[in-house]
Amino acid sequence: MKSLSNLFRPSIKILAETAGPKPRLSLCSSTSRLCAIPHRHVTDDNRDKRIVITGGLGQLGQGLAKKLRRKYGKDNVLLTDIRIPEDQTVDDGPFAYADILSYDAIKELVVNHRAEWLIHFSALLSAVGEMNVPLAVKVNINGMHNVLDVANDLGLRLFIPSTIGAFGLDSPHDPTPDVCVQRPKTIYGVSKVHAELMGEYYNHRFNLDFRCLRYPGVISADSKPGGGTTDYAVEIFHKAIASGEFVCNVGPDTRMPMMQIDDCLNATVKFMETDSEKLSQRVYNINAMSFTPEEVAREIRKHIPQFKITYNVDPMLQGIADSWPDIFEDVNARKEWGWSHEYNLEKMVVYMLEAIRKQMW
Ligand SMILES: NC(=O)c1ccc[n+]([C@@H]2O[C@H](COP(=O)([O-])OP(=O)(O)OC[C@H]3O[C@@H](n4cnc5c(N)ncnc54)[C@H](O)[C@@H]3O)[C@@H](O)[C@H]2O)c1
Numbered sequence: 107m108k109s110l111s112n113l114f115r116p117s118i119k120i121l122a123e124t125a126g127p128k129p130r131l132s133l134c135s136s137t138s139r140l141c142a143i144p145h146r147h148v149t150d151d152n153r154d155k156r157i158v159i160t161g162g163l164g165q166l167g168q169g170l171a172k173k174l175r176r177k178y179g180k181d182n183v184l185l186t187d188i189r190i191p192e193d194q195t196v197d198d199g200p201f202a203y204a205d206i207l208s209y210d211a212i213k214e215l216v217v218n219h220r221a222e223w224l225i226h227f228s229a230l231l232s233a234v235g236e237m238n239v240p241l242a243v244k245v246n247i248n249g250m251h252n253v254l255d256v257a258n259d260l261g262l263r264l265f266i267p268s269t270i271g272a273f274g275l276d277s278p279h280d281p282t283p284d285v286c287v288q289r290p291k292t293i294y295g296v297s298k299v300h301a302e303l304m305g306e307y308y309n310h311r312f313n314l315d316f317r318c319l320r321y322p323g324v325i326s327a328d329s330k331p332g333g334g335t336t337d338y339a340v341e342i343f344h345k346a347i348a349s350g351e352f353v354c355n356v357g358p359d360t361r362m363p364m365m366q367i368d369d370c371l372n373a374t375v376k377f378m379e380t381d382s383e384k385l386s387q388r389v390y391n392i393n394a395m396s397f398t399p400e401e402v403a404r405e406i407r408k409h410i411p412q413f414k415i416t417y418n419v420d421p422m423l424q425g426i427a428d429s430w431p432d433i434f435e436d437v438n439a440r441k442e443w444g445w446s447h448e449y450n451l452e453k454m455v456v457y458m459l460e461a462i463r464k465q466m467w
């Protein structure tokens with residue numbers, strides 16, 4: 107049960123935020139009088155960034171907020187969502203309600219926070235998107251347009267993640283390069299290709315500093331996935347530890363690109379901090395590992411020898427997974443802005459088992 111005081115705490119924090127630092131005062135040479143100089147502009151200088159994250163209570167948002175707050179200060183990073191945050195989340199830093207379906211609401215929030223970067227995480231993922239297509243269109247397409255327009259109208263640096271799900275059966279699967287035929291067959295994939303193209307267009311047409319990384323399936327121990335096709339790769343660890351058994355909803359040989367969450371979030375921060383001139387494109391694949399359920403189960407068995415995996419394949423999820431890349435190519439990200447991953451399959455499995463066991467104490 108959430109307490110009432112918890113419900114009210116976010117707005118108090120926001121009030122404190124908006125009351126926050128005063129505009130800098132400087133001597134205007136022309137008049138020799140003290141006057142306020144507006145100082146909210148996006149530069150490649152990475153000090154004191156003020157950042158808003160949408161959809162921040164999902165699998166990735168709070169981890170990213172933590173990393174950004176460590177670099178730029180707790181109060182400079184405003185986490186937003188339409189759900190009620192846990193007490194811990196509110197204690198960790200500023201939180202506000204923000205529905206991305208309202209242009210005015212996002213704009214008000216960004217203005218009050220004097221944000222320079224907008225990180226747009228709100229989305230319906232692949233599986234839940236197929237279950238509610240009208241809502242996925244609203245959130246992933248209409249909502250994305252609001253965010254894009256706010257960022258463009260206010261001159262922000264905008265990050266929108268894309269996904270391996272932005273590719274389809276016609277795409278090359280091994281490897282899948284940055285630029286190739288896409289043609290996804292899920293509303294999630296279609297909406298992400300739309301976001302990629304809209305962002306690239308706004309960059310080209312209006313000089314919007316749009317940035318996009320295509321993430322693989324993300325694997326985390328502290329946060330739950332939000333209803334995607336790669337969710338099995340998180341659940342398998344919880345079940346391996348709790349019962350030693352796991353029923354997998356995609357087939358044994360289904361290969362998909364995956365990434366440990368720290369690698370994903372570190373990539374995002376590094377990419378956002380990269381000077382614009384270093385980027386020859388606005389959308390990059392990032393890659394770390396690819397595995398099948400059988401391969402990850404084999405790796406888990408090195409630590410839990412009795413672990414058993416069986417299969418009850420969901421045809422919808424299998425169809426989606428089969429249409430996605432097997433191996434992601436990310437040479438451009440590595441070359442241009444120095445992306446590199448830390449976790450391979452072996453290291454990720456050790457991390458997941460240790461982290462989940464720790465949570466059980
Ligand atoms: N997690 C992954 O494996 C993965 C992989 C590739 C790309 N991505 C992308 O990264 C981003 C973050 O992913 P995630 O896993 O944290 O997603 P998630 O599903 O866990 O969280 C999405 C959040 O969006 C919020 N949201 C939904 N409707 C909203 C609305 N109208 N206004 C504001 N917020 C709303 C939800 O409440 C939720 O907290 C998404 O854009 C996703 O497509 C994630």
Ligand SMILES: C[C@@H](O)[C@H](N)C(=O)O
Nearest residue numbers: 231232269334335336
């Ligand atoms: C891959 C990614 O976009 C998400 N985890 C999904 O499966 O939908």
